[in-house]
Amino acid sequence: MTSRPQDKPHIGFDSGPAGGWGSAKSVTEIVLREHIPLSGPSLLRHQNKPEGYMCVSCAWAKPAKTHPLEFCENGAKATAWEVTSKRADETFFAAHTLGELETWLDHDLEEQGRLTHPMRWDSASDKYIPVAWDTAFDEIGRELKQIAPEMVDFYTSGRASLETCYMYQLFARIFGSNNLPDSSNMCHESTSVGLPESIGATVGTAVLSDFQNCDCIFYIAQNVGTSSPRLLHDLQDAVHRGVKIVTFNLLREPGLERFINPQAPSEMITGSETPISSEYYQVRNGGDIAALFGVCKALIEADDAKQSLGLSKVAGSDGEARSESAAAVAFAAAMTAADKKHVLDHDFIKEHTSGFEAFATAARAHSWDNLEGTSGLTREQMIAAARTYAESDAVVLVYGMGLTQQVMGVENVHMLANLALLRGNIGKPGANICAVRGHSNVQGQRTVGITEKPALVPLDKLAELYRFDPPRWEGRSTVDVCEAVLSGKSRAFVSLGGNFIRAVPDTEIMEAAWPKLRLTVQIATKLNRSHLIHGEIAYLLPCLGRLEIDQQATGPQAVSMESSVAHFHGSRGRVQPASPHLLSEPAIIAGLAKATLTRGIVPWDEWVADYSLIRDAIENTYPETFKKFNERLFQPGGFARPVPARERKWVTANKKANFITPSRLFPEFDISSVDDKVLNLATLRSNDQFNTTIYGYSDRFRGVDGTRQVVFLNGEDIERLGFKPGEFVDMTTAIEPGVVRSIQGFRIVEYDIPRGCCASYYPEANPLFPLGHHAPRAKTPSYKLLPIRLSRSDKVPVE
Numbered sequence: 001m002t003s004r005p006q007d008k009p010h011i012g013f014d015s016g017p018a019g020g021w022g023s024a025k026s027v028t029e030i031v032l033r034e035h036i037p038l039s040g041p042s043l044l045r046h047q048n049k050p051e052g053y054m055c056v057s058c059a060w061a062k063p064a065k066t067h068p069l070e071f072c073e074n075g076a077k078a079t080a081w082e083v084t085s086k087r088a089d090e091t092f093f094a095a096h097t098l099g100e101l102e103t104w105l106d107h108d109l110e111e112q113g114r115l116t117h118p119m120r121w122d123s124a125s126d127k128y129i130p131v132a133w134d135t136a137f138d139e140i141g142r143e144l145k146q147i148a149p150e151m152v153d154f155y156t157s158g159r160a161s162l163e164t165c166y167m168y169q170l171f172a173r174i175f176g177s178n179n180l181p182d183s184s185n186m187c188h189e190s191t192s193v194g195l196p197e198s199i200g201a202t203v204g205t206a207v208l209s210d211f212q213n214c215d216c217i218f219y220i221a222q223n224v225g226t227s228s229p230r231l232l233h234d235l236q237d238a239v240h241r242g243v244k245i246v247t248f249n250l251l252r253e254p255g256l257e258r259f260i261n262p263q264a265p266s267e268m269i270t271g272s273e274t275p276i277s278s279e280y281y282q283v284r285n286g287g288d289i290a291a292l293f294g295v296c297k298a299l300i301e302a303d304d305a306k307q308s309l310g311l312s313k314v315a316g317s318d319g320e321a322r323s324e325s326a327a328a329v330a331f332a333a334a335m336t337a338a339d340k341k342h343v344l345d346h347d348f349i350k351e352h353t354s355g356f357e358a359f360a361t362a363a364r365a366h367s368w369d370n371l372e373g374t375s376g377l378t379r380e381q382m383i384a385a386a387r388t389y390a391e392s393d394a395v396v397l398v399y400g401m402g403l404t405q406q407v408m409g410v411e412n413v414h415m416l417a418n419l420a421l422l423r424g425n426i427g428k429p430g431a432n433i434c435a436v437r438g439h440s441n442v443q444g445q446r447t448v449g450i451t452e453k454p455a456l457v458p459l460d461k462l463a464e465l466y467r468f469d470p471p472r473w474e475g476r477s478t479v480d481v482c483e484a485v486l487s488g489k490s491r492a493f494v495s496l497g498g499n500f501i502r503a504v505p506d507t508e509i510m511e512a513a514w515p516k517l518r519l520t521v522q523i524a525t526k527l528n529r530s531h532l533i534h535g536e537i538a539y540l541l542p543c544l545g546r547l548e549i550d551q552q553a554t555g556p557q558a559v560s561m562e563s564s565v566a567h568f569h570g571s572r573g574r575v576q577p578a579s580p581h582l583l584s585e586p587a588i589i590a591g592l593a594k595a596t597l598t599r600g601i602v603p604w605d606e607w608v609a610d611y612s613l614i615r616d617a618i619e620n621t622y623p624e625t626f627k628k629f630n631e632r633l634f635q636p637g638g639f640a641r642p643v644p645a646r647e648r649k650w651v652t653a654n655k656k657a658n659f660i661t662p663s664r665l666f667p668e669f670d671i672s673s674v675d676d677k678v679l680n681l682a683t684l685r686s687n688d689q690f691n692t693t694i695y696g697y698s699d700r701f702r703g704v705d706g707t708r709q710v711v712f713l714n715g716e717d718i719e720r721l722g723f724k725p726g727e728f729v730d731m732t733t734a735i736e737p738g739v740v741r742s743i744q745g746f747r748i749v750e751y752d753i754p755r756g757c758c759a760s761y762y763p764e765a766n767p768l769f770p771l772g773h774h775a776p777r778a779k780t781p782s783y784k785l786l787p788i789r790l791s792r793s794d795k796v797p798v799e
Contacts, residue, residue, distance in 0.1 A: 006706030018225040020260035023073040034084035047071040054571035061563035064637025072229035086113025097126040107694040115542035116579035141595025149176030151491040157498030158439025161559035163614040164585040169449035174600035178475030185478040189778040190404035194413030200651035206434035213430030216392030221402025225255020247277040252752040290374035292415040294382030297363040302331035303343035348424030355659035394430030409775040411662040427648035444562030468600040492519040499692040501530040505769035553609035567638030683762035712751035734787040
């Protein structure tokens, strides 16, 4: 784990498997680097345990029966990063102007340690200077009162607790604003738009037990080793049971290939690896619809063949049998020989779904040539995946942001649901859809009202409980906020955590526009770039971290969050606060609300004194979702959020699960001149980062150490374009030719990636992505698909 950029980075080494000694070494290094050699290991024993604390990194679930250690490499890094002994205190800010700090690397800003005092930007000195909490609240409240509510944006990152998020959305709505953008807008909003249309659920339907009851897992566009390493335990256990894991992913990723469990002494001693994927298909970025259509086409045509040959054992039929190809007939015969009752589950389709015949017709009509050319897979590969799928009785379909962060992200989600519906792989043990979320409460914040869409919030109930008239107009998503800042329609930005300016597209354009804001307020634990790019009036308000003891008037408090499998978990901090001057997030929200609001009846002080009262309020607002909230807070394994689709109850307009047919296989782009020099770029995270937080400069899994300024290319593309591995290139956006977007000095790394594709790290590549390059309805930035061109660079980067 390299903590600094190197003049001569190490490129191309064999990373070995996920987990193993590499993981153990990385955890040891971060604990030592953050100066917590004794307290760190002791604290980690309580991570993701009952009566312990929920990891501040990914959103994967706490099991009811925990392992001796229930943390992963990245979870340990996140913990060490938060409980570091380093401090960015008054002395630090007195020594540095914000102009100087703007030149620092992202890693170096956060590496200064925990914030300790509330700060206000002083324009004369260009420094943050200490301010009393009451003064900060009064001044912020006074400014907010002078700005129209529709011109104020209240952003939320994915780590704030359910209690904090409920208070925050209530504060915003009583103030008069539905501008509640959140980090979900930038990752899984395509899920939030697509899944409700397909199955009537805004979240996945899978639970942890599905991984114990399935006989196959389709793993699509999610890098488990970097994004959710604890899930590797569930995958390893499944493999040991004989479960086949069929992976569709852009790059070859070690976490999806092989794993050594660091908690298994025999594996660590002998180096015994568990192979994860039994089939691994590398799909071109943007080729997911074609790949999934290919699998569906193979299933449908085999079913047609089975019916036409009189081999079907299924009662009922959903369409006229077709005469089929030899491959389809062979597939159908193989299913019969295996004594499988069906290729498609016609009974399920007839009883539970709508739109099948239109979808089946579209699948039959797509030529294999088009599906192969767009997906990058061969017909044989897609048929092989379909056969594995058809031979399995219960399949979990897992997916991540590789599907959602695309221009056609919503259609990608529709296609995954279509595949599940063909064989009834939803709403039965071992068969469900698992949308792997990123940050640790990004799903939960939406559950308690953090959304710009008023239709998703029980506004009448809020009005009744708190005596105010909520705004009913549609608020702004993250992309909308950026557009509002550019146009001058936004005047104030309040951020509950996160690093917004680094997370959004069009980095340079947004940084130039941000100072036009009248007011920026940042609630945070550590310094990041968004605290340096600020409005005319700027405040930096430091808060307690989730891992810290939150002592209030009635004693130590607990908070809660929702996992990727829609279970709610309690979390209790276990370390002393980084500074006596910190306030909890609920206390900061209450302070802002009391200083700002002139209407509504809310017991802000009582809530801050006793968080169980906030949970009572959440339960009163959402009685079915949070029944007996306080009583079940620390239930082992969490308690489930009701998701009707788990029980095959479809909360859609027609009360059915819907096959939804994408109109095209691949998006249309406005490219100035189409040629073979255009590559499709996807952004990636290294295993030494989480979202915009950079822990170091090592990507062990991809053989890169000492730099992040790289672009991964297929060897044939490198040769075809006239480059060599190790050369430096500039990347330029190939769409929207009227605006030049370019980043310079990226080192070419030869990698196992499909021809015509390339990849680089997020957020370094964000300046290439136009603000308007997103899923049209979800407005999720298309960080996994952007046409670019490469040119030889005339500068070597200073990293």
